[in-house]
Amino acid sequence: MPPPPIEKAWWKEAVVYQIYPASFLDSNGDGLGDIPGIISKIPYIKSLGVDTIWLSPIFASPQKDMGYDVADYRSIHAPYGTVADVQKLIDELHANNVRILMDLVVNHTSDQHAWFKESRASRSSSKRDWYIWRDPKYDEQGNRKEPNNWKSIFGGSAWAYDEPTGQYYLALFLPSQPDLNWENADMREEAYNDMRFWLDRGVDGFRIDSMNLMSKHPNLPDGKVVTDEPYQSGAEFFASGPKMHDYIREMRTKVFDNYEVMSVGELGFTKDEQSVSQYVAKGRHELNMLFTGDIVDMDFGANGKYERDDFHPRKIRKITNMWQGAMPKFDGWNTVYLDNHDSGRSLSRYASDAPEHRSTAAKMLATYMMSLSGTPFLLAGQEIGMANLAKNYGAEAYIDVEGKNYYNEVLQTRGGDTSKMADVLREMQLKSRDHGRLPMQWDDSPNAGFTTADSKPWMTINKDYVDWNVASQIDDPESIMAYWKRMIALRKDYSDLLVYGSYIPLPETLTGEMVLGYERYSKTTGQRALVLLNFSDQEQIVVAKEYAEYTDSSILVSNQEVEESVGSEVALRPFGAVIILKHE
Structure with missing residues (x-):
């Protein structure tokens, strides 16, 4: 029995533009992006054709993990601004018919x-049980x-x-990031109030950070x-635990259903269709x-992010086919x-920044991205082809806690000899979180127009900004x-085809393997489109005998010079x- 027609909704037709606040635009010369900087660029955001922004965390924070x-x-x-600034941002976005998602960090x-x-x-504190506390264990020697x-996601215990x-408290990320105890109903209610x-x-x-870590196995067994x-990894006991769905349904019923909202969860350690x-x-x-997460993990090794496993188009074919085919089955x-x-x-990892x-x-x-069913999310800078830091940047250019911790951990096991770290540095040059957080490249002036010429940016600015801005x-x-x-305009014009x-x-x-x-x-309009994407640096010929109905059809869009028809x-x-x- 074929799946029923897809029900339309604004969040299905949205095109979302992710902004990392620290890296978008610094309005006051302190080297850090801020809310007034984002407000000043609303006309630019609107001009792209996107209709929703997702703002990475802006809440009060000691910034041990960049606001998470x-x-x-x-x-x-x-340094980002005030609640009043955020209210102005919300109001001005809405005046321009642009919606806003916030990052909700409640694990x-x-x-x-x-x-x-x-x-x-x-x-005996009334909030003791709002977090996960346990007594120590002792070995035979006391x-x-x-x-x-369990191993922390950022390394160590x-x-x-x-x-x-x-007592010990559970902190799956940094020791300064204690996990909330979602089994406590009072804690949940206060989170809902926030x-x-x-x-x-x-x-x-909201985009809900680390969403499926909120329910742990109650006995917290060893990994x-x-x-x-x-x-060792304890993921099988702290990801998608026994009450996870109860918590999400409660959040939906008590909070989300009372507003017209979009909810997007970050699902870690869980990539199978059934789950x-x-x-x-x-x-x-x-x-x-x-x-x-699987689409951004395609070059991760079997034993971790910084193990080598080079990208091949077969990987993106498998993931794309799986999820595009799966979602209609269960609506x-x-x-x-x-x-x-x-x-x-992705430009540097899955294509080419040469x-x-x-x-x-x-x-x-x-x-x-724009020819698939689903809601597209592009990261600020994708629209100008921003790339990773080049290979002439050393380990000192990488400041994110995740990558730094890993690098230093491996360096210690290798006796502190940096000459033995080329393999780790290669993987960081591809996958470090720093690359996605590089300051936006607005123009070719000093500091890429991200901040004033005499300011020190909070993190490395890619030297290629002179040409790519x-x-x-x-x-x-x-x-x-x-x-x-x-592409964004085309997606909206052909929404029955490209969205639904x-x-x-x-x-x-x-x-062929590279295409x-x-x-x-x-079904609504009867339109058909054939999409062909070459993921290689060599010319590829696709012989479309089985798709003869496309002979003499027209090119809807192409990134290369082509004939009027094929x-x-x-x-x-x-x-x-x-x-x-x-x-037709």
């Missing part, structure tokens, strides 16, 4: 949050040990010892011992959509993305930015992309 350590959900990190808080300060004040062997009260605080001010939804390291369906199937009444909805604040730039290919490759990736592209009809604008239409994969035997190909088909063969130049619209 929240000290007060109802205050703003002072954990900062250790500077008032809740945690009260929780750790004594074992040495104090952690409650279990997932437990931190509190000397005054003699969500309402922003929804009442006009926020249009399987698979290495000779002292700490995903339980979060986003319409009948489950949980979330609108998820980031599963779910996809996110479509290639970059975010936790990843290296000067001779960079523009074409960036346009090919834009074609991919907004000012150099904004009036160029052949630029990457112009192509993105065209069916996805039909083309087999590799037809396209990703698929059809989009709209025959039985389609030649794709290096990183070439084409969408062929079948004539």
Whole structure:
């Protein structure tokens, strides 16, 4: 039985532009991006054709993990601005018909949050159970040990010892990021009140950080011992735990259903179709959509992010075919993305940032994103082809806590010899979170127009900004930015086809291993389109005998010079992309 027609919704047709606040625009010369800087660029944001922004965390925070350590959900990190500034941002975005999503970090808080300060004040504190506290274990020699062997996501133990009260608290990220205990109903209610605080001010939804870590196995068992390291992954016991769906449904019922919001969950350690369906199937009444993370993990090694496993087009074909095919089965909805604040730039990882290919490759990736069913999320800078830091940057250019901790951990095991770290540095040059957080490249003036010439930017600015910036592209009809604008407009013009239409994969035997190909088909309009994407730096020829109905059809869009119509063969130049619209 075929799936029912897809129900339309604003959040399905949205095109989301992610802004990392520290890196977008500094309005006051302190070297850090801020809310007034974002407000000043609303006309630019609107000009791209996007209709929603997603703002990475801006709440009050000691910034041990760039705002993912929240000290007060109802205050703003002072260097970014004030609640009044955020209200002005919300109001001006809405005046321009642009919605706003905020980053909701409620798996954990900062250790500077008032809740945690009260929780750790004594074992009898009324908020003691708002966090996860456990007694120590002791070995045969009487040495104090952690409650279990879980490894922190950022390295080391997932437990931190509190000397005054003699217990450990769970902190899956940094020791300064204690995990909240979602089993405590009072804590949940206060978290919901914080969500309402922003929804009442006009926020249009949330991206929920580390969403499926909120429910842990109640016994907190040891993780399987698979290495000779002292700490092991406990993911099977702290990801998508037994009450996870109860919490999300409660959040939906008590909070989200009272507003017209978009909800997007970050789903870590869980990438299978059955588990995903339980979060986003319409009948489950949980979330609108998820980031599963697999599309930004395609070059991760079997044993971790910084192990080498080079990208191949077969990887993106497998993931794309799986999720495009899966969602219609259970009336779910996809996110479509290639970059975010936790990843290296897709242009450098999955395509090419070489000067001779960079523009074409960036346009090919834009074609991919905007021709799939789901809600597209682009990271600020994608629209101008921003790339990773080049290979002439050393380890000192990388400042993010995740990458730094890993580098130093490995360096220690290698006796402190930096000459033995080339393999780790290579992977950081591809995958470090720093790349997704590079300051926006506005023009070719000092500091890329991100901050004043005499200011020190909060992090490294890519030296390639002189050639790759907004000012150099904004009036160029052949630029990457112009192509993105065209693709966004095309997606809206052909929404029945490109947003809501069916996805039909083309087999590799037809396209060749380096080309990703698929059809989009709209039952509503009867339109068909053939999408061909060359993920290689060599010309590829696709012989489309089995798709003879596209012969003499017209080119809807392409990032290369092509004929007005196509025959039985389609030649794709290096990183070439084409969408062929079948004539009715």
